[in-house]
């Protein structure tokens with residue numbers, strides 16, 4: 001029995017009839033870009049997260065790019081974030097012409113070490129991007145208090161945290177603006193690229209709306225220098241269906257995490273910890289261990305897919321080797337990249353498959 005690391009096709013099959021009907025409805029409507037489906041999805045997703053505005057955009061990377069531009073961030077500005085993230089968090093910053101500044105991560109929750117945040121703030125700092133990595137929120141209480149003290153924007157990267165909560169509020173409702181990806185394997189995934197930008201701030205909302213469509217305030221008349229980054233009607237129609245199942249699906253992910261907790265008896269492995277007051281949605285189930293590659297290969301030989309999120313921190317990748325501030329002081333980030341391993345976790349994974357992964361890992365240690 002092969003156990004795949006992820007299987008977006010299985011999710012399509014779970015909702016095949018509804019999805020096929022929704023696609024047919026869009027095709028028959030003849031309206032394919034920024035129509036009723038996008039409008040309804042934006043309203044429903046904003047209500048789900050608990051903010052007043054949502055805008056569908058082309059991808060998670062685009063969501064971050066637009067959010068930064070909406071905050072008027074550009075050349076000469078600095079944005080503090082983590083190096084232990086998808087490269088998109090950082091590339092969105094450089095795309096604006098701004099400079100990323102890297103802060104180290106917490107060893108237990110893998111998110112921004114907010115105790116080290118304030119020391120990195122300079123007169124050029126315009127924003128901070130906490131990443132809710134693997135599906136649980138960063139320490140937002142601390143992020144918000146530091147940001148307010150220094151009057152900088154908080155841009156939440158929620159690409160891995162659809163439905164996650166901190167102190168009973170959804171990730172994405174804390175900052176000035178927040179960014180989602182709907183890449184197919186995300187907790188809320190499209191069948192292509194997609195993303196969203198959310199905010200409670202009217203001024204930022206106006207700018208986001210303009211930026212995603214050529215800066216148009218009315219057709220063919222650009223008020224600001226925007227471009228094209230739109231969610232399409234088919235993706236929005238599919239996301240509307242899947243949004244109804246997001247809480248259930250996150251519950252299934254938590255149940256799988258509960259089965260993986262059986263690995264506690266393997267004392268060589270550190271299991272993921274849940275931050276107090278957080279509701280983890282387990283986009284990824286990431287364990288830590290020494291000699292990680294040996295277990296990875298053993299699992300591969302037993303038909304079990306794993307991945308590493310991420311094998312090389314962004315500041316050590318060839319594209320980003322230029323010395324961004326903070327790059328020389330990321331010991332936890334650098335150590336973590338060598339020790340982490342992501343096990344399969346998605347709603348359609350059967351209990352027996354998860355139990356099999358646990359059993360194979362236990363066998364490895366006897």
Ligand SMILES: Cc1ncc(COP(=O)(O)O)c(C=O)c1O
Nearest residue numbers: 059060061086088089159181183
């Ligand atoms: C933390 C994080 N930020 C940003 C992105 C970028 O999203 P997208 O792939 O939709 O551009 C991703 C997805 O890979 C992500 O995991």
